[in-house]
Amino acid sequence: MFLLLEEQLRLFLDPIKGLMIGQGEAVANLYVLDVGSDLQTPSRKSPFISIVVDSALWHNRLGHPSDYRTDFVTDVLGIKNINKRRLPCAICPLAKQKHLSFDSKNNMCANAFDLLHIDLWGPFSVQTVEGYKHFLTIVDDHTRVTWVYLLRTKDEVLRIFPEFLKMVETQYSCKVRGVRSDNAPELKFADLYKEKGITAFHSCPETPEQNSVVERKHQHILNVARSLMFQAKVPLEYWGDCVLTAVFLINRLPTPLLKDRTPFETLTGKKLDYKGLRVFGCLAFCSTSSKGRHKFQPRARPCIFLGYPTGYKGYKLLDLETNKVHISRNVVFHEDIFPFAKDQDEPLLDIFHQMPDSSSSFSPTSLGINIPVVDCPVSPVVENVDTSKVASSMEESEHLVDNGSGKRSSKPPAYLDDYYCHMQQAQIPYPLAAYLSYEELSDDYKAYICSVNIHAEPSSFTQAKKFEEWLAAMNEELIALEKSDTWEICSLPDDKHAIGCRWVYKTKLNADGSLERYKARLVAKGYTQREGVDFVDTFSPVAKMTTVKTLLAVGVLRN
Ligand SMILES: [Zn+2]
CATH class of the missing domain: 3.30.420.10 (Ribonuclease H-like superfamily/Ribonuclease H)
Known part of the structure; x- marks a missing residue:
């Protein structure tokens, strides 16, 4: 059981008897167990707990100082001898040209601001x-x-x-x-x-x-x-x-x-x-x-x-x-x-x-x-x-x-890395664009490909109804359907259910890729029917009239 008191951590073996087996202090969001402190349970001298304080974290916080200086600070913070050996830092070799020797104390002044x-x-x-x-x-x-x-x-x-x-x-x-x-x-x-x-x-x-x-x-x-x-x-x-x-x-x-x-x-x-x-x-x-x-x-x-x-x-x-x-x-x-x-x-x-070089770069300038x-x-x-x-x-x-702010390019921040975002610059290892190119095509064909892509086909009524041209196409289709008496309105028999219909939109193009017309078709959603419920056979036996006529002719000939 843990008990947190302000910046102090106390560890109890038994919350009722209040037997404390350890305590520690908060150091930078971590509670470091003081293993050396007197514990009330001699039988459990060193609890099997090790709290790792990352000295690499302190190395980063302090601006990549030498281990000597990092150790000094971790000592001050009371993180003694914990995880002192850290992995080699990847930043230090890039940042430091050479080790700076400490200069001598010989000529230092005796007082501040001398x-x-x-x-x-x-x-x-x-x-x-x-x-x-x-x-x-x-x-x-x-x-x-x-x-x-x-x-x-x-x-x-x-x-x-x-x-x-x-x-x-x-x-x-x-x-x-x-x-x-x-x-x-x-x-x-x-x-x-x-x-x-x-x-x-x-x-x-x-x-x-x-x-x-x-x-x-x-x-x-x-x-x-x-x-x-x-x-x-x-x-x-x-x-x-x-x-x-x-x-x-x-x-x-x-x-x-x-x-x-x-x-x-x-x-x-x-x-x-x-x-x-x-x-x-x-x-x-x-x-x-x-x-x-x-x-x-x-x-x-x-x-x-x-x-x-x-x-x-x-x-x-x-x-x-x-x-x-x-x-x-x-x-x-x-x-x-x-x-x-x-x-x-x-x-x-x-x-x-x-x-x-700062020592050689000066040029006289005016005052300000x-x-x-x-x-x-x-x-x-x-x-x-x-x-x-x-x-x-x-x-x-x-x-x-x-x-x-205008200068900085706005790219997605790192915290969005775990999400798929539309703004995300997708990191595709083999982008299609690297292999597929229109470069080799003739100019005419390039123009054709481009013109084909200009006309987008809506995929639903909701999309299509926003455009005048598609509304017109749909009206045209409805008038045609009415004209040819495609349907008759009646009430649905009790044990039947109606199948729906949907719009299919197509742009018809001329041979050169230019627009010929917008075409809308109202079709039945035949795929919603289930075999055995809505239909039994997917085909019906039919005969051509010529076959029937031939059969009749043969019958007449043979009496
Ligand atoms: Zn470093």
Whole structure:
């Protein structure tokens, strides 16, 4: 007998005596039995129960980190030593170009925000559905917390970076003391640095390795973003969501550089809660609002999970029906179904492959503005959310996604795979079209075949009565039948039953395939008669009149 108490599972041998033989905790929709806990039944020391917590699932949720980092998280979650050996992952080799070595701790600053590493990435050839082409990466040297801002144009940096400095002052009561960047002219904020008293460090020309912290971080972000994209087969124009989710996850994974603490913990001192993490790009059913919903409207809508929006205790979802983005807390996930995966049949693209090397791609541009999409290391629960900004960014993202909806081909979502749908692009292994072709036919015959197919014949009265031409044909047939006195109306004898009749429609064509006329025939449904009941013989003995005459003639001759 099981007893579920909030997040606790208790297992009883005997519900009346209340003999507990085990207990466990809820971990991500599973109740994990704590086998090590003291059991009241010494005779049954280890119940024959093993609950498998799929570490592969956690590997997917965390954006395909190394086993070392996955293990750390599963340890934190209390899933110790359960099913640790997972099957080799099919996504990791595709997504990761090389193993990144951890860089040395030698030159790390002593305090948070003593030194920031900043770099710009892009432009990427495919812009996101929201129109972003670049991202700005900011790494804090001491905590290694990473912030990423998606940008439409490079010059948006000029607005975002000062805002970031202000955010640090307000949220962490710290002042940034130094900033390291490469020689990108966009990132030379001379006046700003002077005003704030910030020391600027620039790499020497042609030596981007001096900016290695952020270069390495870019590689790491792109590795994780690629694995998220490949895992869910997300279309390329969603790379922004992959990058933001990658950074969200990277900030929450431990690193040896920080003595196995996570960047997030190092900065905030808060313990992390991994329970809300879900597999990126999976199918998610989001509850519909009960407001204005009638009894027979669906209770949930199918969506695709696109990450953890900043400032919300919720999930970013792309509605599969409306193609709009929204944020919701009431979501049921199907973490093994990827709706986008069934959308694309083409082989995996090596995304970001064509991206320019970030250290060498800068060109001077003018200065400008824009709204950031921020991944800040603060957990998705942020208490003081500026509601006006929230609303406007929501509207904007909906609007933009809406604009992009024309581009995305609408194919059936994966959850319909188990059904035969008319919309389904049938996966026929040997389609007839591949073997049967009209190509070899002469032009005349091709024209004939086509013209034959133009005229559809209705199969029932219900279909035919919608067309003037078939109504006319039926009237013509009825007049003909009346004229030839085909029937006489009378009452049906008691022990007989009437057989019905039906219409048969035929189009008569001329020799060249053009229409001659529409022909309707009223026929008796002879097939409804049963042998022995409605008829006895299927034939009657008949004789030709010539035979009868011959017989009479022979009789006369012989007297
Ligand atoms: Zn993997």
